[in-house]
Amino acid sequence: METTPAPSTVDPSRTLLLVDDDDTLRERLARALAKRGYAVTSAGSVAEGIAVARSQPPRFAVCDLRLADGNGLDVVAAIRETNPEARIIMLTGYGNIATAVAAVKAGALDYLAKPADADDIHAALQASGDERPEPPERPMSADRVRWEHINRVYELCERNVSETARRLNMHRRTLQRILAKHSPR
Template sequence: METTPAPSNVDPNRTLLLVDDDDILRERLARALAKRGYAVTTAPSVAAGITAARSNPPRYAVCDLRLADGNGLDVIAAIRDINPDARVVMLTGYGNIATAVAAVKAGAVDYMAKPADADDIDAALQASGDTKPEPPDRPMSADRVRWEHINRIYELCERNVSETARRLNMHRRTLQRILAKHSPR
């Protein structure tokens, strides 16, 4: 559990717990949210997230759905037990309707696909009551979403092209061409 240094203009009521097992994403997002005035505490797992929530109940939280040691829904449930007024945003690289419904039932105010922009997360956290935040000004293109998904599966398959192609039901050569290109905008 780490606390990201925040600017001097941070409101102590803007405590935020960020739970994600992707170290790079967690640290970048923590810095970006700290610049937006949040006092950010990070955790890499369900267990660390629940411990952090109990030791310092957050007003806001951003939580990944799939974590190495379990499900982010458990963290949301713990946060809601500790602070029923907490505003929680669920992030996931595996978006589908069933998990979105489960996240909202658990108490999340919004559900976003990774990689999510810090401005979009901030807007979701600051939306008042049950109002929905405005749609993003610059949403990811369909090509970018596809590229992100393919690369995520590639990493989960330990960078094995043949296994990734099998899981994506894609020809191996096609996958190699996609992986060789730079990310689309």
């Protein structure tokens, strides 16, 4: 658990919990959000995130959906228990409708696909309930969406190629070729 020093003008109502297991991304976002006036506390796991949420209920939170030790929705639930008014943004590298719906049902305000920058996160945190978010400037390509979906199903099948190919109704070798490639832009 890390606390990023913020400017001395930080309003106590601008506390932010940042939960992500990618150390580089977490540190970069923590610095960028601190520059925007948030008092950032960061955590690298579900367990740390829940502990911080219970001991220091944040006003804002940014949480990764998939963490090494579990699901970020557990952190959202802990934040909602301690501060029902908290504004929570979910981040994920696996952007799809099912996980977006689950995040919103759990209490997240918005759902952003990685890589989201600090400006996107700040805008989502500060948006009023009636405002519709701006469409993304660089949406994912159709090839990227397909690749994300295939990898999500692959992970849900516990990295079993044969089961994934069966569920996606594709040939196993075709799936193996897709999985061996880098993600499209």
